Amino acid sequence: MVSTSPYHCLTLSLLLLPPLLFTTYFLSAFPKPPEQLFLHPSLASLPPDARSWSIYPEDFYSGGAYAEFPSGRVRYWLLGPETGKKIVLIHGLSIPAIVWKDVAPALASNGYRVLLYDLYGRGYSDAPDTIYNTSLYTTQLALLMQYLNWSRANIVGVSMGGAIAATFTAQFPHLVDEGVALIACAGLMESNDISRTAKFMSSPLVRTLASSRPVRAYLQHLTNQTVTNSKGGVDDDSAILEIVRLQSAHLPGYNHALSSSLRDGPIRGQAKAFMADGWSGKRVLIVHGTKDRTVPPKYAGRIEGMIRGEGGEGGEEKQMYGNKGRGEREERHQHVLSTTTRSETTSREKDDKGGRGVKTRKVMIQGGGHDLTISHPEDVVRMVGELVDGRGRWV
Ligand SMILES: *[C@@H]1O[C@H](CO)[C@@H](O)[C@H](O)[C@H]1NC(C)=O
Ligand SMILES: *[C@@H]1O[C@H](CO)[C@@H](O)[C@H](O)[C@H]1NC(C)=O
Ligand SMILES: *[C@@H]1O[C@H](CO)[C@@H](O)[C@H](O)[C@H]1NC(C)=O
Numbered sequence: 001m002v003s004t005s006p007y008h009c010l011t012l013s014l015l016l017l018p019p020l021l022f023t024t025y026f027l028s029a030f031p032k033p034p035e036q037l038f039l040h041p042s043l044a045s046l047p048p049d050a051r052s053w054s055i056y057p058e059d060f061y062s063g064g065a066y067a068e069f070p071s072g073r074v075r076y077w078l079l080g081p082e083t084g085k086k087i088v089l090i091h092g093l094s095i096p097a098i099v100w101k102d103v104a105p106a107l108a109s110n111g112y113r114v115l116l117y118d119l120y121g122r123g124y125s126d127a128p129d130t131i132y133n134t135s136l137y138t139t140q141l142a143l144l145m146q147y148l149n150w151s152r153a154n155i156v157g158v159s160m161g162g163a164i165a166a167t168f169t170a171q172f173p174h175l176v177d178e179g180v181a182l183i184a185c186a187g188l189m190e191s192n193d194i195s196r197t198a199k200f201m202s203s204p205l206v207r208t209l210a211s212s213r214p215v216r217a218y219l220q221h222l223t224n225q226t227v228t229n230s231k232g233g234v235d236d237d238s239a240i241l242e243i244v245r246l247q248s249a250h251l252p253g254y255n256h257a258l259s260s261s262l263r264d265g266p267i268r269g270q271a272k273a274f275m276a277d278g279w280s281g282k283r284v285l286i287v288h289g290t291k292d293r294t295v296p297p298k299y300a301g302r303i304e305g306m307i308r309g310e311g312g313e314g315g316e317e318k319q320m321y322g323n324k325g326r327g328e329r330e331e332r333h334q335h336v337l338s339t340t341t342r343s344e345t346t347s348r349e350k351d352d353k354g355g356r357g358v359k360t361r362k363v364m365i366q367g368g369g370h371d372l373t374i375s376h377p378e379d380v381v382r383m384v385g386e387l388v389d390g391r392g393r394w395v
Contacts, residue, residue, distance in 0.1 A: 039072045040127035040253025042118070043096075043246075052246045055239045056098045058124055061105070061116060067147045071136060072126030074144060076117035080108030085388050086150055086177065088115045088141065092159030092186075093261055094244050095371075096123025099158060102377035103384075110385055115153065117144060119161075121257020122247065129253065132260035134270075137164045138171050145175055154179035154388045158373050159295060163187035163266035166273050166303075173278030179387040181285040183380065184370050186295050187270035188302055193295070198262055240374065274306035280356045283394055285387045287380065289368025300362055309356045361393055 043052050058064060061077035068074075077097070087107060091099045097116045108114050118125040120140055121132060130136065141164070145153065154177045157165030162185030169176045247254040261267065284307055288300035363383065365376060373380055386392035 037071065038129040040121075040129060040251065040256075042073070042075070042124045042126055043251065044075075044124050046250055050246070050250070052243065052250070055246075056096065056123065056243050060098060060101075066124075067144060069140070069143045069147075071128045071130065071140065072120060074117055074120070074126070074140060075124035076115060076144060076148075077104075078148070079104055079114040079116070080112050082113060084108075084111045084113035086113045086115065086153035087179075087384065087388060088145075088153045088155050090141070090155070090157035090161030090164050091116075091119060091122070092157075092161045093265075093267070094122070094247075094258055095240055096125075096243065096247075098123070098240060098243060099371070099373050101374075103373050103380050106377065106381040107384065110381065112385070112388065115144070115148065115150070117141075119164075119257075121253055121261075127251060127253025127257050129256070131264050132257055133264040134164075134167045134266045134273075137266060138168045141168055142172055142175060151175070152177045154181075154384075156181040156183070156384055157185070158183040159370065160186045160261065160265065160267055163270055163273075167266050167270055169282065170273035170276035170278045173276075173282075176278070176282065177388075178281070178390065179283050179285070179384075180279075181287065181384050181387055182303060183287045183372055184289060184292055184295050185286065185299065185303055186267045187274065188299050189268050189295060191268075194262065194267075271306060274303055275309065277356075279307050279358045282358055283387055283390060284358060284360045285383055286360060286362040287365065287372060287383060288362075289365045289370065289372055289375075291367050292370045294370040297364065300364065304360050304362045307358055308360055309358075359394065361387075 043056070044058060046052055058075070061079055063078040064075065065077075066073050066075055075097075089097070089100045089104060091097050096118045097104075100116055104114050104116055117140075120136060121127040128136075145151075152175060155165040155168060156179075157163070162182040165180055165182060166185065166187055169180050248258075266273075284304075286300050286304050288295075288297045290297050361383075365372060365379065368376060386394060
């Protein structure tokens, strides 16, 4: 094959030259300059007569301010005495910090220093056009704490916020004080737990369609209709649902934030975070409603097992939830949660030291649904107070 004739040399170099040039060109050519992260506006951009301002205004809580970070502006509120023990409250997938409306002021008046904020893409925080994954959420809180000079805090999260609290504890254990509360916590959800509608809505095609102008106009039309249908006075639940609808209709980044969170966010696949070393030395409160249809109650037991280093997927859950022996077990662990709660609110608990120096307390609220911070604020306030102070059942 090796030829030394000049003719062959020429063909060989003609064959080799173009790819060589091509490679040199690509090695020396510089990529396009990086694009700026595009930020969709928040509820703050809506006109003053927009309905969102009357349901969930910017100063819904006192002590509100904005902080600017690389992924966009964040709205936060600080309540309660400055010297109080610090508590961060993290909301869930679709409802912004209004979900803590009865919990935050009560904790503040009990003497705690409470930090609330809107996650990116919700409420009054910007909606960066990016992937809503764990990193985005945990760095948002880490930056916010850094901005406020908070070196440590107790972390409380509901639903997806619980999953953020968990991944935050795994990634930044030095920023987490002793107490972590996971309320109706997501994080281990499986594909079949997520409703077909949610999956459909988060498919890339629908995502594009949902943020397109005609679809948003239609959603706006729908929200306008519900306004006219309701007779002026709105009860709490419908006000909260309306905030979800208003965000979906008026904020171009909201639907993307939700669907990206469903696909890429901490709702699923966080087993590693629950089993991380960062939990050692913490007190972990797990609260779940037995009638939670959004995050099935079976996950409370799995999460507790993983945090305690017991592997999670064990038979414990069957013991707790299987039909056999359930009544008996309930009876043994049953007690009324507080004097003010309705009598059907009872709990089954287990609180002893786990294998790695982590203390857990699991409370199943009988008949409780997913939105426990709205349906059972007094129980949440009392249990979070006991957790942070290490009193009551923690002694
Ligand atoms: C999250 O997404 C960003 C890009 O937006 C990426 O750089 C980062 O590595 C992702 N983090 C995780 C944990 O996947
Ligand atoms: C944080 O601390 C720095 C330096 O001590 C101070 O200048 C800044 O005002 C503090 N920030 C807040 C939000 O308290
Ligand atoms: C909804 O109502 C507001 C005023 O209440 C109006 O300005 C807006 O055009 C309406 N939007 C749609 C899509 O009907």
